[in-house]
Amino acid sequence: MLQPITIIGGNIAGLSAAFYLARQGCPVTVYENKIWDKPCGGAISIEYAHYLMKQLDIDIPTANQFIPPVRFCFTNYRAVETDGMFVIISRSDLQQQLIRRLQKEPNINIRFKRITLKDSALLSGQTILATGFSGFTRQIIEEEWHKREYALALKYRGHCREISQNPAHLMFFDSRLKGYGWVFCGNNCQFNIGIGGLIEKKIIFRKFEEFIKIVNDRFHYDIRPNLSPDIWKIPIMLNNWSTPVSFYKNGIEFIGAGDVLGLAHPVIAAGIEPAWQSGWLLGDSYDRTTHSINTAQYRHLLKKNLQLTSRKPFDILISSMLRMKYFPFKDQLAYALMKIFHQKITDQIKKYPWFAMVHDGIKKTGFKADVS
Ligand SMILES: Cc1cc2nc3c(=O)[nH]c(=O)nc-3n(C[C@H](O)[C@H](O)[C@H](O)COP(=O)(O)OP(=O)(O)OC[C@H]3O[C@@H](n4cnc5c(N)ncnc54)[C@H](O)[C@@H]3O)c2cc1C
Numbered sequence: 001m002l003q004p005i006t007i008i009g010g011n012i013a014g015l016s017a018a019f020y021l022a023r024q025g026c027p028v029t030v031y032e033n034k035i036w037d038k039p040c041g042g043a044i045s046i047e048y049a050h051y052l053m054k055q056l057d058i059d060i061p062t063a064n065q066f067i068p069p070v071r072f073c074f075t076n077y078r079a080v081e082t083d084g085m086f087v088i089i090s091r092s093d094l095q096q097q098l099i100r101r102l103q104k105e106p107n108i109n110i111r112f113k114r115i116t117l118k119d120s121a122l123l124s125g126q127t128i129l130a131t132g133f134s135g136f137t138r139q140i141i142e143e144e145w146h147k148r149e150y151a152l153a154l155k156y157r158g159h160c161r162e163i164s165q166n167p168a169h170l171m172f173f174d175s176r177l178k179g180y181g182w183v184f185c186g187n188n189c190q191f192n193i194g195i196g197g198l199i200e201k202k203i204i205f206r207k208f209e210e211f212i213k214i215v216n217d218r219f220h221y222d223i224r225p226n227l228s229p230d231i232w233k234i235p236i237m238l239n240n241w242s243t244p245v246s247f248y249k250n251g252i253e254f255i256g257a258g259d260v261l262g263l264a265h266p267v268i269a270a271g272i273e274p275a276w277q278s279g280w281l282l283g284d285s286y287d288r289t290t291h292s293i294n295t296a297q298y299r300h301l302l303k304k305n306l307q308l309t310s311r312k313p314f315d316i317l318i319s320s321m322l323r324m325k326y327f328p329f330k331d332q333l334a335y336a337l338m339k340i341f342h343q344k345i346t347d348q349i350k351k352y353p354w355f356a357m358v359h360d361g362i363k364k365t366g367f368k369a370d371v372s
Contacts, residue, residue: 007128013258013275014130020283022107132259151269153196237262241303266319
């Protein structure tokens with residue numbers, strides 16, 4: 001009988017790895033610390049939502065309801081409005097549904113336990129590290145941890161008035177944020193609001209206040225947060241293909257997935273789909289004959305897929321500009337690009353969500369969700 005491969009972290013990346021490895025006939029044991037409502041905007045592309053619904057029988061109500069348009073806003077310019085491009089999900093609900101679904105799979109065993117370095121008896125020779133931004137990740141990847149950049153994000157949830165009358169998600173770009181602010185609306189006047197990016201910690205709260213003022217004054221959302229939001233970090237690597245995908249500790253090869261490898265989008269820090277994508281590619285890198293993951297193949301697939309999805313030349317260009325010290329991101333340029341190309345950008349995101357093209361390095365092998 002085959003020894004299961006251990007997966008530490010049972011959220012997006014870990015559950016995706018479990019699903020795709022199990023489909024290749026590889027037994028897995030997943031360890032998850034606890035289900036909690038991880039702070040997250042919860043925006044996923046419509047195609048990915050449909051994929052989860054069709055392939056994994058996940059219930060995503062927002063995908064079947066009216067999908068609000070997206071207003072792209074800039075400090076001194078009028079908003080550019082596009083068709084709806086994404087739906088908002090609850091992260092804890094998605095995690096719970098995925099776990100329930102995967103528990104039915106014969107090759108998947110999910111256990112609730114926080115793994116520490118003392119638990120070496122529970123780990124396999126190759127262990128999947130899908131622990132996101134956490135102390136455990138830091139212990140394993142050590143110096144690579146310090147090479148990451150971290151997007152900071154603030155998030156707040158509440159109710160407001162205007163969204164129910166004229167629902168539109170709002171994405172606000174401001175060069176000083178080095179990222180964006182968002183208002184994602186849900187049912188019954190619910191919303192979640194936040195700002196995130198490569199912004200400095202010392203100004204993030206002030207920028208959040210300013211963002212709320214803009215949202216209320218210019219767009220009449222009438223948002224009155226009464227709780228102070230917390231700061232969260234999202235690991236980001238621009239040049240993922242020069243970093244290792246596996247890390248050795250105590251004789252175990254830990255293979256990273258999702259946030260562990262800093263896969264979130266380098267501009268908007270969206271990491272759900274890249275995390276799912278990495279789990280898929282781990283499955284595609286599994287070698288049945290040796291019952292092991294071919295890490296060279298995994299790295300190769302990851303590079304190809306990132307180049308096709310979240311690390312397209314356009315994304316690299318924008319994120320490089322954001323990182324240049326004396327070249328602040330020009331709001332005018334962002335506005336002009338969005339105004340001229342908004343239809344193209346919308347079409348691209350609809351056609352190729354960040355994980356949609358699974359690529360074997362030679363030809364496209366993958367999947368395009370049928371959203372008809
Ligand atoms: C404020 C904020 C807003 C965001 N908004 C968006 C958005 O709108 N869209 C988007 O696509 N992305 C967004 N992201 C990014 C997204 O949340 C992450 O990129 C994504 O969750 C990465 O998934 P993951 O599975 O790699 O890691 P995680 O989701 O962090 O999962 C790691 C799991 O490992 C478990 N774990 C950790 N240590 C251990 C241990 N020792 N033993 C057992 N289990 C352990 C944790 O409990 C957790 O469940 C946002 C992030 C933040 C912080």
